[in-house]
Amino acid sequence: MKSSTETREARSAEAGHWGKDTRSDLHVALEPRDSRGFEITLESRVAPYYGDSIVAQTKQVLESLGLKHARVAIHDEGALPFVISARIETAVKRLGLTTLRKALPEQFPLPQPSAQDRLRRSRLYLPGTEPKYFTNAGLHGPDAIILDLEDSVHPAEKDAARILVRNTLRAVDFGGCERMVRINQLPMGLEDLAEVISESPDLVLIPKTEHPQQVAEVDRMIGKLKHRHKIDRAIWLMPILESALGIENVFAIATATANVAALTIGLEDYTADLGVTKTPEGRESLYARSRVVNAAKAAGVQAIDSVFGDVGNVDGLRRWAESSRELGFEGMGCIHPSQIAVIHDAFTPSQAEFEQALKIVAAFEEAQQRGLGVVSLGSKMIDAPVVERARKLVARSRAGARATLKRPEQ
Amino acid sequence: MTVTERVELAQNAAGRMVPAMVNGKPQIPYLGVGKYQARGRKAAPPVRSSKDYPENGDKRVPDLETALRKCGLRDGMVISNHHHLRDGDRVALMALQAAAKLGVKDLTWFPSASFPSQKAAIELMQSGVIHRIEGSMNGPLGDYCTQGKMRGMGVLRSHGGRWQAIQDGEVHVDVAVIAAPTADFFGNADGSHGKSACGSLGFALADSIYADNVIVVTDNLVTFPCIPWQIQGNNVDYVVEVDSIGDPAKIVSGTTQITRSPDRLRIAELVARFLRDAGIMRNGFSFQAGAGGIALAFVDFLRRMMKEDGVKARFVRGGSTRYLVDMLQEGLTDYILDGQTFDLEAVKSIASDPRHVPTSPFTSYNYHGKGNFASMVDAVVLGATEVDVNFNGNVVTHSDGRLLHGIGGWQNCLAAGCTILAVPSFRDRIPVIVDEVTTLTGPGELIDVVVTERGIAINPARQDLLDAVKGSRLPIRPIQDIKAEVERICGGNPARPQRGDRPVAIVKWVDGTVLDTVWQVG
Numbered sequence: 001m002k003s004s005t006e007t008r009e010a011r012s013a014e015a016g017h018w019g020k021d022t023r024s025d026l027h028v029a030l031e032p033r034d035s036r037g038f039e040i041t042l043e044s045r046v047a048p049y050y051g052d053s054i055v056a057q058t059k060q061v062l063e064s065l066g067l068k069h070a071r072v073a074i075h076d077e078g079a080l081p082f083v084i085s086a087r088i089e090t091a092v093k094r095l096g097l098t099t100l101r102k103a104l105p106e107q108f109p110l111p112q113p114s115a116q117d118r119l120r121r122s123r124l125y126l127p128g129t130e131p132k133y134f135t136n137a138g139l140h141g142p143d144a145i146i147l148d149l150e151d152s153v154h155p156a157e158k159d160a161a162r163i164l165v166r167n168t169l170r171a172v173d174f175g176g177c178e179r180m181v182r183i184n185q186l187p188m189g190l191e192d193l194a195e196v197i198s199e200s201p202d203l204v205l206i207p208k209t210e211h212p213q214q215v216a217e218v219d220r221m222i223g224k225l226k227h228r229h230k231i232d233r234a235i236w237l238m239p240i241l242e243s244a245l246g247i248e249n250v251f252a253i254a255t256a257t258a259n260v261a262a263l264t265i266g267l268e269d270y271t272a273d274l275g276v277t278k279t280p281e282g283r284e285s286l287y288a289r290s291r292v293v294n295a296a297k298a299a300g301v302q303a304i305d306s307v308f309g310d311v312g313n314v315d316g317l318r319r320w321a322e323s324s325r326e327l328g329f330e331g332m333g334c335i336h337p338s339q340i341a342v343i344h345d346a347f348t349p350s351q352a353e354f355e356q357a358l359k360i361v362a363a364f365e366e367a368q369q370r371g372l373g374v375v376s377l378g379s380k381m382i383d384a385p386v387v388e389r390a391r392k393l394v395a396r397s398r399a400g401a402r403a404t405l406k407r408p409e410q
Numbered sequence: 411m412t413v414t415e416r417v418e419l420a421q422n423a424a425g426r427m428v429p430a431m432v433n434g435k436p437q438i439p440y441l442g443v444g445k446y447q448a449r450g451r452k453a454a455p456p457v458r459s460s461k462d463y464p465e466n467g468d469k470r471v472p473d474l475e476t477a478l479r480k481c482g483l484r485d486g487m488v489i490s491n492h493h494h495l496r497d498g499d500r501v502a503l504m505a506l507q508a509a510a511k512l513g514v515k516d517l518t519w520f521p522s523a524s525f526p527s528q529k530a531a532i533e534l535m536q537s538g539v540i541h542r543i544e545g546s547m548n549g550p551l552g553d554y555c556t557q558g559k560m561r562g563m564g565v566l567r568s569h570g571g572r573w574q575a576i577q578d579g580e581v582h583v584d585v586a587v588i589a590a591p592t593a594d595f596f597g598n599a600d601g602s603h604g605k606s607a608c609g610s611l612g613f614a615l616a617d618s619i620y621a622d623n624v625i626v627v628t629d630n631l632v633t634f635p636c637i638p639w640q641i642q643g644n645n646v647d648y649v650v651e652v653d654s655i656g657d658p659a660k661i662v663s664g665t666t667q668i669t670r671s672p673d674r675l676r677i678a679e680l681v682a683r684f685l686r687d688a689g690i691m692r693n694g695f696s697f698q699a700g701a702g703g704i705a706l707a708f709v710d711f712l713r714r715m716m717k718e719d720g721v722k723a724r725f726v727r728g729g730s731t732r733y734l735v736d737m738l739q740e741g742l743t744d745y746i747l748d749g750q751t752f753d754l755e756a757v758k759s760i761a762s763d764p765r766h767v768p769t770s771p772f773t774s775y776n777y778h779g780k781g782n783f784a785s786m787v788d789a790v791v792l793g794a795t796e797v798d799v800n801f802n803g804n805v806v807t808h809s810d811g812r813l814l815h816g817i818g819g820w821q822n823c824l825a826a827g828c829t830i831l832a833v834p835s836f837r838d839r840i841p842v843i844v845d846e847v848t849t850l851t852g853p854g855e856l857i858d859v860v861v862t863e864r865g866i867a868i869n870p871a872r873q874d875l876l877d878a879v880k881g882s883r884l885p886i887r888p889i890q891d892i893k894a895e896v897e898r899i900c901g902g903n904p905a906r907p908q909r910g911d912r913p914v915a916i917v918k919w920v921d922g923t924v925l926d927t928v929w930q931v932g
Contacts, residue, residue, distance in 0.1 A: 023838070024838070024839075046839045046840055048810045048905065049839070049904030049907070050839055050901070050905070051905075053902065077838070079839070080899060080900065080901065081901040136673050136676075136863055136864075139863055139864065173899075336672065337675075
């Protein structure tokens with residue numbers, strides 16, 4: 001297989017996947033020729049229903065990319081149109097033809113732009129080459145989905161994942177979810193940006209961030225691309241701290257640009273860097289996590305925790321998420337939809353906490369109106385930081401409740 | 411008559427074109443739910459006399475060939491089998507091959523369901539031993555039928571419809587061959603014990619009562635009496651002992667597993683929440699769910715909600731699995747009324763727990779009876795291949811018209827207080843909600859709720875259910891709305907594959923009328 005950066009022309013190329021265990025994907029083998037137009041063979045379970053449509057789309061995509069004559073063999077496993085386009089475009093680009101053209105699928109209307117301080121309790125990771133997880137991801141109601149171009153994508157598939165993720169951002173309805181992309185480490189991450197920024201992701205995660213310059217570089221690149229594609233909505237940044245050095249530089253990273261919305265931490269790599277074992281209790285990363293929280297608060301951005309990797313261990317996840325909130329984190333990652341509800345539960349203040357906070361705020365406001373210097377609730381003195389904490393808690397509870405109302409099916 | 415002859419068609423009350431005559435017998439087109447009034451008297455087998463049977467009760471004969479010869483099997487007769495051993499069954503093919511050795515031709519094979527492991531029946535159709543199959547067909551047998559290769563027309567019936575057809579005399583069974591995991595020489599038989607234990611033998615009960623001749627085949631002969639007995643020896647002519655009636659690994663699953671698919675789990679959870687929020691889940695209620703991935707997960711979600719709310723069911727209907735058994739043991743239900751037993755835990759339970767009761771299509775499903783359990787169940791959760799915007803359901807064919815599933819108890823279950831189809835909104839790229847189902851298996855007026863991962867559609871005819879969930883946080887949506895969204899995702903309305911114009915099988919409604927036709931494909 002050829003990577004998209006090569007310019008040498010190949011005789012044939014392929015892209016995508018098929019086979020017994022593959023769903024919602026498609027494999028295309030492409031062999032350009034000098035004449036006689038297209039010769040397309042198709043094998044698909046859905047051929048009686050969408051066979052003609054797949055063949056027509058194939059021709060249209062090839063033509064739009066400048067091909068006129070080719071032998072094309074397609075094994076389809078129920079791929080949706082945006083996947084079909086992506087796989088064919090990948091094959092064409094792997095031929096090494098120097099085309100800048102894209103075969104973009106029909107656009108689904110963009111959701112509302114994302115705010116810097118929006119609710120980010122949960123973000124669901126979706127491997128960038130597994131289209132079967134994309135279409136229904138939003139239904140499970142995470143606050144965000146992450147289309148991943150980094151660790152879940154094999155090095156030989158980076159080009160394919162980029163194009164697929166670009167089409168996914170454009171065509172898939174993720175409901176009320178914030179649409180995030182995790183790019184690769186720089187410099188490869190810049191290629192990722194060049195492909196996906198045109199489709200206005202809401203937030204870009206920068207892996208293995210160790211220096212503020214890396215954040216600034218990503219920010220500049222995004223700025224250029226936004227200008228080129230005439231995008232005026234925000235694209236936020238979330239650096240991932242995954243090394244001892246990254247942790248040491250965390251405040252500078254958080255303040256590297258005004259577009260940082262949150263910091264997060266990657267514990268697999270961090271514990272490996274320290275040479276310690278990652279445990280379900282997380283004692284070994286307590287310092288790093290606390291430091292991330294502190295730096296984030298100092299910089300006025302959100303602190304978001306790592307993922308909990310044991311999908312079967314619901315009690316462990318709940319304990320982790322609760323302790324994470326106690327440390328000051330505002331959310332964490334999910335690797336399976338079944339983790340979402342547990343995480344939302346843990347990061348949403350309880351009804352009792354909410355009511356107590358409301359009382360504190362009310363007592364304070366009443367005292368203000370009456371011009372009283374000292375505020376008390378019951379036998380307890382209420383000073384300014386207590387009121388501030390209560391206000392934050394009320395705001396977060398209401399944001400959680402709004403998110404739930406917007407997605408009544410949760 | 412063979413299907414190559416011209417077939418006269420009539421339009422039934424559902425607007426479907428159905429043959430007026432099938433395999434030489436005149437048919438009544440479907441008239442609507444509850445519209446056809448059955449009359450007359452039930453069928454009955456000939457009177458027999460004890461003097462013709464051994465006084466010591468020993469009805470054993472050396473092999474099936476001998477038994478079939480003694481039953482007087484001859485050309486054109488109806489021979490029946492049952493699917494309580496599921497894909498592990500060896501007895502049906504044993505019986506058909508023994509018939510072949512006797513040199514008989516043109517049999518009607520009348521199984522309660524056929525399975526892919528019985529594909530050797532195709533050779534028996536090609537060699538003329540079998541004329542046609544009247545029973546569910548899928549896999550290779552289904553393809554053989556839908557390709558128009560079967561000489562006679564297939565007749566698909568529900569479990570209750572099969573009882574009705576036998577009882578009403580529509581199908582006269584000449585010889586019934588019943589696989590028995592345990593039996594005595596008198597013919598008393600039980601399904602819950604023995605190395606090939608499968609649980610209930612309910613599917614064979616009608617044949618044992620109404621067939622002219624009954625043969626019991628067992629691989630676990632016990633000294634009289636076989637206790638308990640589900641089949642009564644007084645109805646049995648001959649007993650044949652064999653080494654093995656089936657492959658235990660394929661009779662029951664070791665353990666049935668809940669789906670891990672997030673989308674299917676979501677569907678299952680929405681079904682459970684619907685029952686809770688609509689107030690159907692309440693003390694003393696009842697429900698039925700099958701053994702499919704979504705159904706199992708649904709039972710697990712419901713069980714948790716019942717515990718949370720302190721709710722207990724009076725009875726649940728099987729297809730039983732360990733999940734229902736757990737509920738029984740935790741006191742979340744008083745009884746399991748079981749039609750089919752799917753895994754080892756459930757077989758163990760039905761053999762040892764008197765609250766886990768085997769039932770038959772007569773008690774559960776027969777529409778021509780003095781009532782049946784199906785209509786007393788508060789809620790049932792079923793699957794479907796397709797459902798249309800008028801809530802009509804298809805379970806028997808793929809969207810391209812090839813036979814896919816038997817009807818099973820599906821049609822009968824539609825009588826429940828609340829019928830829920832739990833289906834993904836699309837499979838591969840194929841939308842499940844369509845304008846019109848390919849093969850009508852269940853009338854929309856009996857289907858109340860369609861639950862997909864994208865939302866819940868309630869039949870507008872069920873204003874009571876719409877009212878019951880008003881104000882809940884469930885994603886209730888019009889069915890057209892879900893359909894439109896799925897078509898957008900799938901890239902437009904799928905093409906309708908061209909269907910043939912030759913009927914190859916009919917779908918019966920629970921009252922014996924003809925609901926729809928399966929047409930030749932390709």
